[in-house]
Amino acid sequence: MxxxxxxxxxxxxxxxxxxxxxxxxxxxxxxxxxxxxxxxxxxxxxxxxxxxxxxxxxxxxxxxxxxxxxxxxxxxxxxxxxxxxxxxxxxxxxxxxxxxxxxxxxxxDSPMADRKYNVLFICTGNSARSIFAESILRDLAGDRFVVYSAGTKSRSELNPFAVEVLEQKGHDVSALRSKNISEFQGADAPEFDFVFTVCNQAANEECPSWHNQPVSAHWGLPDPVKVEGSDAEKSLAFHQTYGALRNRMTAFTALPLVSLDRLSLHKAVDEIGQSTDKGSKI
CATH class of the missing domain: 1.10.10.10 (Winged helix-like DNA-binding domain superfamily/Winged helix DNA-binding domain)
Structure with a gap:
């Protein structure tokens, strides 16, 4: 060696x-x-x-x-x-x-304390996938997680197909907006316990490290915004992405956070990111 x-x-x-x-x-x-x-x-x-x-x-x-x-x-x-x-x-x-x-x-080698955890989802535009993740986790387990999302190159508005899917699924979209990651890197920003990238492009970019070393993982999914075709075909792509992320959020909220040491937790969130999401319910 x-x-x-x-x-x-x-x-x-x-x-x-x-x-x-x-x-x-x-x-x-x-x-x-x-x-x-x-x-x-x-x-x-x-x-x-x-x-x-x-x-x-x-x-x-x-x-x-x-x-x-x-x-x-x-x-x-x-x-x-x-x-x-x-x-x-x-x-x-x-x-x-x-x-x-x-x-x-x-x-x-000690598990996380039993408290509310701060979670950040990152993608490039913060107009669809990370917005889905933010909305799903907040509605699934808002009593356990404070959820945020951001983009490395945030767009000026949310994707209309993404908003439509969220509304159809019963999520409140009134407070959602596209945000740049810089909002969460200042002195007054929350200290995150978990940071997840949900698109490959965002994971490929070299972002500043998080000073408190949150548990992180890459949960990349194809970008539904890039799907071409009819409105029905585009809508289907957004529904499938929503279903895949909901499956991952369900698996994440099922993790026994207060009994897993840090290495086991890293392994668990990596495995969630590697799931194939076959049979996602849309």
Whole structure:
């Protein structure tokens, strides 16, 4: 392992290889198509190929071919091995010295307190998917969660198909509005316990980290706004997205938050994000 670690650190020392690694970490455990990686990072295909080959050679990411598409994901075993080396060897067996805040949160191994939790859902436009998530969770468990949503590039108004679906499902839409993520990053912003991205583009973007290290996961779903066709076809796409998110919210509200340690909770929300949502009720 000692031979591999310097190579991995050297590989991550290149800014754009590091950016690629960070993007895949934000999308973990997704396998992300090469075309999406290149677009998100503004790289030419041959340049991306050079970077992924270096990261694969270092053992930090893995490759899978699905049809004609190459997809990449973090090799979490190698990543943990590298971090463990830094914390337990370079920090001389005292990781609490190097990263005291992270160490106390991650290794405290204590469940969350029984209280109301602040939850933020993020997508690009904050006009459909994150608005769905906000409305569904608030109505399912508003007594347990204070729910917010925001967009990395918020639109000026909510998507009319999304509003129509919410009204049909009995949600109060009067107070809903499109918000930019900057509203939740100031000194007076709520401290979030959970932060979820619900679209791939938002997860691909490098957003500022949350200082209190909330439990986070990527619950990406296709964008119904991009569906073309008749109004009936578009409406169906929004209903399906609503159904998929409702299934995820139902699974999330069923988690025994006060009895799960942080690592178990991270695993549980990751698994919810990986659900296929087959048979979603619309």
């Amino acid at each position: 000692e031979i591999l670690i310097p190579n991995r650190l050297s590989t991550l020392g290149h800014p754009q290889r590091l950016a690629l690694f960070q993007l895949l970490m934000r999308r973990y455990p997704d396998r992300v198509p090469a075309t999406e990686l290149a677009q998100a990072l503004g790289l030419k295909p041959n340049t991306l190929s050079t970077y992924v080959n270096a990261l694969m050679h270092a053992g930090l990411i893995s490759q899978e071919r699905i049809g004609t598409s190459l997809r990449y994901s973090i090799d979490m075993d190698a990543t943990r091995e590298t971090v463990d080396y830094l914390l337990h060897d370079c920090c001389r067996g005292r990781p609490e010295i190097c990263t005291p805040n992270a160490y106390s949160i991650i290794n405290g």
